[in-house]
Amino acid sequence: MPPLAAHHIKALTKLSPHLPITSSLAHHFTDWTGKYPSRSYEAIKTSTDQWHGTCILRPANVEQVSSILKYATTNKIPVVTQGGNTGLVGGGVPIQEDEVVLLTSAMNKIIEFDKDTGIILAEAGCILETLQDHVRPHGYEMPIDLGAKGSCQIGGNVATNAGGIKYIRHGSLHANVLGLEVVTPDGKVLDLSRSLKKDNTGYSLKDLFIGSEGTLGVITKVAIESKPISKETFLMLVGFQTFPEVVAFFRQAKRYFGMLNAFEFWDQVAHEQVVHHLKLQSPLPTCPFQVLFETEKDPLDFLEESGAEQCVLADSVSQQLNLWSLREGIPEALSKCGKVWKWDVSVPIDRMMSVVENLEGDIVSGYGHLGDGNLHLNIVKSSMSKEMERSIYAKVASMGGSISAEHGIGQAKSEYLPLSKDANSLEVMRNIKAVLDPAGIMNPGKIFPSASKEC
Ligand SMILES: Cc1cc2nc3c(=O)[nH]c(=O)nc-3n(C[C@H](O)[C@H](O)[C@H](O)COP(=O)(O)OP(=O)(O)OC[C@H]3O[C@@H](n4cnc5c(N)ncnc54)[C@H](O)[C@@H]3O)c2cc1C
Numbered sequence: 001m002p003p004l005a006a007h008h009i010k011a012l013t014k015l016s017p018h019l020p021i022t023s024s025l026a027h028h029f030t031d032w033t034g035k036y037p038s039r040s041y042e043a044i045k046t047s048t049d050q051w052h053g054t055c056i057l058r059p060a061n062v063e064q065v066s067s068i069l070k071y072a073t074t075n076k077i078p079v080v081t082q083g084g085n086t087g088l089v090g091g092g093v094p095i096q097e098d099e100v101v102l103l104t105s106a107m108n109k110i111i112e113f114d115k116d117t118g119i120i121l122a123e124a125g126c127i128l129e130t131l132q133d134h135v136r137p138h139g140y141e142m143p144i145d146l147g148a149k150g151s152c153q154i155g156g157n158v159a160t161n162a163g164g165i166k167y168i169r170h171g172s173l174h175a176n177v178l179g180l181e182v183v184t185p186d187g188k189v190l191d192l193s194r195s196l197k198k199d200n201t202g203y204s205l206k207d208l209f210i211g212s213e214g215t216l217g218v219i220t221k222v223a224i225e226s227k228p229i230s231k232e233t234f235l236m237l238v239g240f241q242t243f244p245e246v247v248a249f250f251r252q253a254k255r256y257f258g259m260l261n262a263f264e265f266w267d268q269v270a271h272e273q274v275v276h277h278l279k280l281q282s283p284l285p286t287c288p289f290q291v292l293f294e295t296e297k298d299p300l301d302f303l304e305e306s307g308a309e310q311c312v313l314a315d316s317v318s319q320q321l322n323l324w325s326l327r328e329g330i331p332e333a334l335s336k337c338g339k340v341w342k343w344d345v346s347v348p349i350d351r352m353m354s355v356v357e358n359l360e361g362d363i364v365s366g367y368g369h370l371g372d373g374n375l376h377l378n379i380v381k382s383s384m385s386k387e388m389e390r391s392i393y394a395k396v397a398s399m400g401g402s403i404s405a406e407h408g409i410g411q412a413k414s415e416y417l418p419l420s421k422d423a424n425s426l427e428v429m430r431n432i433k434a435v436l437d438p439a440g441i442m443n444p445g446k447i448f449p450s451a452s453k454e455c
Pocket of ligand 1: 083092158217410
């Protein structure tokens with residue numbers, strides 16, 4: 001598509017605050033992985049002057065979002081909503097040159113927080129960590145936590161149905177988001193933000209927007225229930241020689257504790273990279289597999305009973321933070337090794353590492369949220385063949401797994417979606433999209449496979 005016509009840019013920038021496009025804003029046109037630059041990315045990055053082919057709008061309120069979408073629908077102008085731009089599937093960046101980038105970062109007010117119920121109502125552009133810091137002094141924690149917390153926004157979290165390390169404890173955002181305010185492509189504002197725990201009034205429209213990845217509308221407010229912080233927690237790092245031992249340990253821990261606050265694992269390859277690139281101290285430098293798990297009950301008897309030989313129990317808050325950085329630093333450490341190809345899949349827990357076996361690459365590593373059966377397979381390699389990518393997704397599908405556990409579909413996985421959604425379900429999804437977005441302006445090229453590319 002050609003760049004956006006000048007008269008449209010003029011009209012849109014009258015409807016909302018905007019950022020003049022110079023090379024310093026090129027990062028809005030590519031994603032965190034660097035694998036999905038938009039068609040205009042190079043032109044913007046290298047331009048010495050202002051680039052006039054598209055616009056970045058930064059609305060301050062829901063009314064401005066509404067007027068932007070109304071204008072875009074009337075004039076068939078594509079719009080990509082961008083939160084913190086930490087997504088890992090190329091969902092929050094434009095593809096074509098004529099796409100308007102709608103930043104939610106100016107809508108960043110915490111509207112209210114109820115100290116009795118823990119329910120927080122916030123604008124979509126609030127950074128997740130800001131919300132975590134807001135509720136903590138009152139004895140609460142957000143039901144979601146992830147490595148990108150310092151940059152990702154609550155609107156982006158909801159739009160991707162993000163998972164993370166608290167999923168095993170608090171469940172998905174479908175369980176914790178109580179309400180939303182959403183602007184649909186025709187400019188209508190849907191008030192789905194009543195902060196009620198029970199609201200059984202027909203179709204759950206808010207659930208439609210959780211995980212919709214900017215393809216159905218713009219989320220402008222989120223009501224979400226934060227949870228009382230556990231009075232006491234115990235964090236342990238345990239080392240294992242084989243993956244079956246890890247699985248047996250997880251099952252034993254689940255039976256013993258009933259509820260786990262977190263249960264993460266990583267392999268030796270990931271561990272070496274995090275220690276090397278982030279200069280972290282490792283208490284267990286040579287174990288083929290490591291598990292980091294958090295409980296609310298004292299684990300000493302359990303650890304004795306389980307026969308765990310290599311084990312460290314954090315004895316201070318700073319040691320807890322150090323142990324967490326061994327896990328949370330893995331994506332960053334791997335990204336320092338070269339070009340990283342990522343698969344975020346869910347499979348039966350005992351078969352997780354079989355997805356990682358026999359793959360070629362400079363570095364091949366598996367880690368993830370073991371308690372949720374969520375594997376992050378990472379391969380560092382200068383280029384990735386379609387055959388290899390497809391064969392990994394096909395293997396996951398043959399195990400009854402999902403091609404996307406928590407990162408969403410975006411551009412990265414759209415052609416593989418039929419492996420995890422049957423044809424009838426995909427048709428219903430397309431019909432819903434057509435009803436809400438008949439002009440097809442919201443985030444084109446994301447989620448849905450184009451007819452020619454379906455595998
Ligand atoms: C180091 C690192 C660790 C990560 N760990 C995890 C993890 O543990 N679990 C996990 O699930 N993800 C993880 N991620 C991925 C990412 O952080 C999440 O997907 C996050 O929810 C994206 O939020 P964002 O604000 O950055 O959204 P963006 O990347 O800006 O956008 C993501 C998608 O949501 C849409 N969108 C954004 N805001 C809105 C809105 N207000 N309304 C409508 N659509 C919108 C965009 O169009 C796009 O399709 C990680 C990423 C990094 C870099």
